[in-house]
Amino acid sequence: MRRKDRAVRMKPGFGHASPRPFGTLATVYEGQPFINTNLFVFDEAAHVIYMHTANVGRTRANVEAEERVCFSVSEMGRLLPADTALEFSVEYAGVVVLWARAIVGRSRRSSSRSATIAR
Numbered sequence: 643m644r645r646k647d648r649a650v651r652m653k654p655g656f657g658h659a660s661p662r663p664f665g666t667l668a669t670v671y672e673g674q675p676f677i678n679t680n681l682f683v684f685d686e687a688a689h690v691i692y693m694h695t696a697n698v699g700r701t702r703a704n705v706e707a708e709e710r711v712c713f714s715v716s717e718m719g720r721l722l723p724a725d726t727a728l729e730f731s732v733e734y735a736g737v738v739v740l741w742a743r744a745i746v747g748r749s750r751r752s753s754s755r756s757a758t759i760a761r
Contacts, residue, residue: 665715668694669704678702682715691739705743713739 665682678701683692693714697704705711716736724730738757 665691665693665713667701667705668712668714669701669702669708669709671704671707676700682713706745709743711741711743713741 663681664679666677666679668677670676680693680695680701684690685692695705714736716734717735719735722731722733
């Protein structure tokens, strides 16, 4: 982390019934960057982020080919109007997580697989 003075701990229930229902997973394949916005669940006790993915597809292929991924979640706050467009702004909050991924097997509840995203 570049700015350790700005580090915060994730709040309990992050991703569970929150105003942040989805996040963005960034991957790379053969030098080509790729992002996928998807639903997620954060298991605070295990420090794991779970995302649902298709068995076959770009996201799955990228995650299998390269274990380094990045995940981001954010939310918009108040609009900060101004007299000129140059001064207009918005409040926002977000978190970026860098980690190595792992693939977990088929869920008992679903016939598709999920990617375990953080440990």
